[in-house]
Amino acid sequence: QSALTQPASVSGSPGQSITISCxxxxxxxxxxxxxxxxxxHPGKAPKLIIYDVNNRPSGVSSRFSGSKSGNTASLTxxxxxxxxxxxxxxxxxxxxxGSYVFGSGTEVTVL
Amino acid sequence: EVQLVQSGAEVKRTGxxxxxxxxxxxxxxTHYWFGWVRQLPGRGLEWMxxxxxxxxxxxxRPSFQGQVTISxxxxxxxxxxxxxxxxxSDTAIYYCATAVPGTYYFDSWGQGTLVTVxx
Numbered sequence: 001q002s003a004l005t006q007p008a009s010v011s012g013s014p015g016q017s018i019t020i021s022c023x024x025x026x027x028x029x030x031x032x033x034x035x036x037x038x039x040x041h042p043g044k045a046p047k048l049i050i051y052d053v054n055n056r057p058s059g060v061s062s063r064f065s066g067s068k069s070g071n072t073a074s075l076t077x078x079x080x081x082x083x084x085x086x087x088x089x090x091x092x093x094x095x096x097x098g099s100y101v102f103g104s105g106t107e108v109t110v111l
Numbered sequence: 112e113v114q115l116v117q118s119g120a121e122v123k124r125t126g127x128x129x130x131x132x133x134x135x136x137x138x139x140x141t142h143y144w145f146g147w148v149r150q151l152p153g154r155g156l157e158w159m160x161x162x163x164x165x166x167x168x169x170x171x172r173p174s175f176q177g178q179v180t181i182s183x184x185x186x187x188x189x190x191x192x193x194x195x196x197x198x199x200s201d202t203a204i205y206y207c208a209t210a211v212p213g214t215y216y217f218d219s220w221g222q223g224t225l226v227t228v229x230x
C-alpha cells in the first residue's frame with residue numbers, strides 16, 4: 001500500500017493560483033469520491049481543508065478547492081497568501097483493508 | 112464538538128513497552144472512528160489504523176499489523192496506541208483523529224504525542 005504521489009514542492013507569488021496533484025490508483029483515488037486534503041503548518045497538527053473531493057468544512061477559506069479526474073485528485077489554492085505556506089497532504093479511502101492512505105505531501109512556498 | 116487531548120511526550124529505550132492515549136473530551140465517544148497517524152521526523156503523514164469506539168472494530172494498515180495495537184476504553188472515552196517492544200525507528204509524532212461513521216475524512220485531530228526511542 002504505497003503513498004499517493006504528490007509533487008514535493010510547489011511555489012507561487014502572492015495572489016497567484018497553484019494546483020497540487022495527488023495520483024493514486026483504481027483501488028483508492030479512482031475507486032471512491034472520498035479524497036480529503038489536510039494543511040499542516042510547522043509544529044502543528046494537520047487541519048482538514050477539503051473532504052469528499054470538493055467540499056470545504058465550515059470556516060475554511062473559499063480560496064481552497066478540490067477536484068478529481070480518474071486516479072488523480074487536485075487541490076487548487078487561489079489568491080495565494082503568506083499564511084498558505086504549509087505542507088499539504090491528500091488522503092483517500094482505499095479498498096485495501098478498508099483503510100486509508102495519505103499522499104507523500106507537498107510543501108507550498110509563497111515567494 | 113469533538114476535542115481530542117493526547118498524552119504527553121515520552122522518552123523510552125528500545126525494547127520497552129508503551130501505551131499512548133487520546134481522550135475525547137467532547138460527547139458521544141462511541142459514535143466515532145478513531146484513527147492513528149505517524150509522522151517520522153521531517154517526514155510525511157502515514158496512516159496506521161483505525162478503531163470504531165462503539166464496537167472496537169479495528170483495521171490496520173498492513174505494514175503496521177502486528178507492530179502496534181489500537182484499542183479503546185468507552186468508560187473513559189479514550190483511545191490508545193500501544194507497542195510491546197519499541198524500536199528506534201518508532202521515534203515519531205503520533206496523532207489521533209476522528210471520523211463520523213459514514214464519512215471518510217478526519218475533521219478533529221489531537222495535538223500529537225512525540226515518542227522518542229533511544230538505545
